[in-house]
Amino acid sequence: xRSIVALVxxxxxxxxxVVSDMINPARVxxxxxxxxxxxxxxxxxxxxxxxxxxxxxxxxxxxxxDSLLGHSLPAxxxxxxxxxxxGGAAVFGLGWGMxxxxxxxxxxxxFLGGWPVLLFIAAMVAGMMAFSLVNRTA
Amino acid sequence: xxxxxxxxxxxxxxxxxxxxxxxxxxxxxxRIAGISGILGALVNxxxxxxxxxxxxxxxxxAAAPVAYAAFVARPDINITTSVPLLIAGGLLVGxxxxxxxxxxxxxxxxGMSRLSPRSIVSTLTFMAVAIAVVAVMRFVxx
Numbered sequence: 688x689r690s691i692v693a694l695v696x697x698x699x700x701x702x703x704x705v706v707s708d709m710i711n712p713a714r715v716x717x718x719x720x721x722x723x724x725x726x727x728x729x730x731x732x733x734x735x736x737x738x739x740x741x742x743x744x745x746x747x748x749x750x751x752x753d754s755l756l757g758h759s760l761p762a763x764x765x766x767x768x769x770x771x772x773x774g775g776a777a778v779f780g781l782g783w784g785m786x787x788x789x790x791x792x793x794x795x796x797x798f799l800g801g802w803p804v805l806l807f808i809a810a811m812v813a814g815m816m817a818f819s820l821v822n823r824t825a
Numbered sequence: 826x827x828x829x830x831x832x833x834x835x836x837x838x839x840x841x842x843x844x845x846x847x848x849x850x851x852x853x854x855x856r857i858a859g860i861s862g863i864l865g866a867l868v869n870x871x872x873x874x875x876x877x878x879x880x881x882x883x884x885x886x887a888a889a890p891v892a893y894a895a896f897v898a899r900p901d902i903n904i905t906t907s908v909p910l911l912i913a914g915g916l917l918v919g920x921x922x923x924x925x926x927x928x929x930x931x932x933x934x935x936g937m938s939r940l941s942p943r944s945i946v947s948t949l950t951f952m953a954v955a956i957a958v959v960a961v962m963r964f965v966x967x
Contacts, residue, residue, distance in 0.1 A: 692853035693878035697885025700846035700858065700930075704886075705893045705900045707839020708832070713903035717827075719952075719959040726826045729836040734933065736840025737847070741938035744848035754855035761857055764941030772943055773950055775925020776932075780951030782917030784958025786906045789918060789929045790860035797887040799894055800902040807904075807915040814919025815865045822923075823870055 688756060704795045707733040712787030719784055847935050854878065859931020860886070861922035925951075 704710045708729065717727030748760055783789050788796075788807050796804040847858035856875075863879045866872075873879070890900060906914060922928040925947055927936065932951075936944020 689854050689875075689878045690881050692849060693856075694881040694885045696846045696850040696853070696858060697882035697887075698846075698889045699842055699849060699885075700882075701886045701889025702893060703839045703842030703844075703846060705839070705890050706842060707836045708900065709839065709843075710890060710900050711902055713901070713905065716905075716959055719955045720963065721956050722960050723963055727832075728826065728828060729832045732833045732836035733840035733843065736837040736842075737844035737934045738840075738938045740841050740844025741847045741851075741934055744844075744851050745939040747852060755852045756854065758853075758855035760855045761851075764936065764939055764943065766942040768943060768946050772925050772947055775921050775923070776947040776950035777954050778917050778921030779925055779928060780921070780954025781958055782914040782919075782921060783929075783951060784955030785910050785917070785962070786904065786914035788904070788914070790864055790922060791886065791928070791930050793915075793918075794860065794864065794883055794886045795890050796902050798891045799900065800904070803904040803906075803911055804902065806908070807911055807918075810912045810915025811919035812864075812868050814916040814921075815861070815868050815923050816919075817916070818865070818920045818923035819869045 689758070692756070700791065701795045703737075704792055707736075709733055710792050710795045710799075712792070714787075715789075715792070716784075716787035719787070843930075843934060844938070847930070847938075850882070851935070857931055857935045858882075859927050859935060861919075861928040862926070862931055865919075865923045921951075 708714045714727065714729060718730035720726065753759055786807060793804060793808050793811060797808065850856050850858040863882055867876060867879050927947060932944040932947040937948055
């Protein structure tokens with residue numbers, strides 16, 4: 688059952704990225720291009736729609752000790768703002784701004800984006816593996 | 826500003842679907858739909874017990890746009906970044922999202938919607954940096 692839930696979630700996530708056009712890096716960079724004179728606000732609407740729905744899901748979980756299928760829920764959010772969080776976000780933001788791709792849209796474009804997306808995914812996975820190695824020896 | 830009503834409505838609808846996908850994973854499996862976390866766990870030095878559902882989530886995410894292209898319309902995927910920056914960008918996105926424990930989905934959608942202080946700080950940080958990068962590429966490097 689967990690596998691089916693995960694598959695359905697991934698499918699719906701993928702359709703959402705296509706419908707919202709966030710699968711298109713040019714659209715994402717249009718939002719990030721705040722000072723270019725032709726700002727594209729679409730990403731803000733996408734974020735608004737996603738946050739509104741997901742907030743309801745969190746409200747549903749707030750009065751429960753486990754998920755609707757009886758699995759344990761994520762821990763309460765932490766307010767521990769450390770260098771690792773800030774540094775990671777900054778490094779991530781550098782790459783996101785350069786290309787306009789983050790992990791979700793990159794995977795969603797795996798079969799449709801041609802070699803640029805494949806190259807980006809290969810580099811992204813390499814970056815994740817590098818982190819695993821560094822994190823293990825640190 | 827370039828406001829197009831249809832784009833905004835499509836954005837809202839698509840965003841609601843993204844929120845629904847995250848809600849399904851949370852309410853069903855009790856898990857956060859953070860793509861970097863789910864993918865990162867699959868390429869880690871040790872596989873977690875949840876590797877099968879992680880793989881199925883990623884498979885669904887990659888397959889859905891193919892089905893959409895076949896039955897509805899093929900989405901545009903325009904990348905203008907040069908090859909060296911494309912590789913550098915991928916490395917930075919992969920490493921940074923794991924170091925900072927999340928990306929646009931995990932921190933941006935899942936964390937901010939529960940008002941997590943860490944996620945709000947993370948999202949504001951990577952948004953600000955990405956906006957600065959695009960500005961530098963437009964005005965300095967161009």
